[in-house]
Amino acid sequence: MRELRFLLSPRWVGFAVFVVALSGVCIQLGIWQFHKLEDRQVRNELVREHLAEDPVPLEDVVPDGSAVKPEQEWTVVSASGTFDVEHQVTVKYISRDGRPGVDVLTPLMLDDGTALLVDRGFLETLRTNAQPDDIPEPPSGTVDVSGWIRVDSSATGQAIRVNDGQVRAISSKGIAEHVPYELRDGYLNLQEQTPATEGIDAEPRPDLGQGPHFFYGLQWWFFAALAIVGYGWFARAERQERRKVAARAARADVAADREVTPTR
Known part of the structure; x- marks a missing residue:
């Protein structure tokens, strides 16, 4: 555990706080994308239901003076x-x-x-x-x-x-x-x-795909995991470098002791 005491230094504590904050933001952004996916799925199902129905008179949907509600769209x-x-x-x-x-x-x-x-x-x-x-x-x-x-x-x-x-x-x-x-x-x-009019293309059916939200959500969670793994990788690299420095210092001390110790 003594080898990991450097993690308590101000530089590493600050780095850890940054990683935790970054990971938290990425996780929340991932959750937000999955919520958008759920909203899109609900919207798509509503659109499918509307498009499968027969036309209804305009007055039954948007009477004079009323507004089109979001659930009425399509x-x-x-x-x-x-x-x-x-x-x-x-x-x-x-x-x-x-x-x-x-x-x-x-x-x-x-x-x-x-x-x-x-x-x-x-x-x-x-x-x-x-x-x-x-x-x-x-x-x-x-x-x-x-x-x-x-x-x-x-x-x-x-x-x-x-x-x-x-x-x-x-x-x-x-x-x-x-x-x-x-x-x-x-x-x-x-x-x-x-009667019909030629020369104008009607609006195509709406896109009922799920969009990129699922993969965007996974991407944000991947970034969160990457930040945590990156912290561990840098900490491991720091520990290994400190070991090398300590080993070189130990070898230097041994060499110095040999120089000052008289031979018999």
């Missing part, structure tokens, strides 16, 4: 109305399968005078900041639509305000300043439309 809803192309906007900086483009947002005027934002889908464009001028027109008359109801983006400020006919994130609250009528909360990812 519910398949149906609605009828007329598209308001005059107040149509695009969502810029969208990429799908490596292709640059925009999402086309068109308000759908409902019978009660309110409107629902409809994400009609993806339109491939050049890599430019300007709004495209070749957006396929929707039918001019009454249309029947169905798709997934979505909650507004959590973005704020300029990201959700219309600028030159474009936004960076979809929010009915931000676009409400752009239209002269009341917008329903959230928006609809269009999947089916009668």
Whole structure:
């Protein structure tokens, strides 16, 4: 045990405190990733249930004046109305399968005078900041639509305000300043439309994979173990070096004794 007394020195005590703190942080980050995995699994199961159900009327999910609840997201809803192309906007900086483009947002005027934002889908464009001028027109008359109801983006400020006919994130609250009528909360990812419109790609089904959270959690725990193992490795190396120093000192003392001791 005397060989390990160096571990009580200020330098090694500080090192030990650092290792314990680092390991604790890594363990907590690993737990956080596993909690995110659990949340994603719960969300995926809810999405699967919603997507397997038949469309329900919009009023049954988002009545006028109510907000889309997180547990309602991805519910398949149906609605009828007329598209308001005059107040149509695009969502810029969208990429799908490596292709640059925009999402086309068109308000759908409902019978009660309110409107629902409809994400009609993806339109491939050049890599430019300007709004495209070749957006396929929707039918001019009454249309029947169905798709997934979505909650507004959590973005704020300029990201959700219309600028030159474009936004960076979809929010009915931000676009409400752009239209002269009341917008329903959230928006609809269009999947089916009668009559149909060609030239716009509908939103693909959501990714229901588990994501990287499991491996990220293991990675953080590996870092915690690595920090502890590293402490032990450095302590062992220090002890071995001290042994070598002590052995050299002992040999030097023996040699010195031989030099001063007279031979008979």
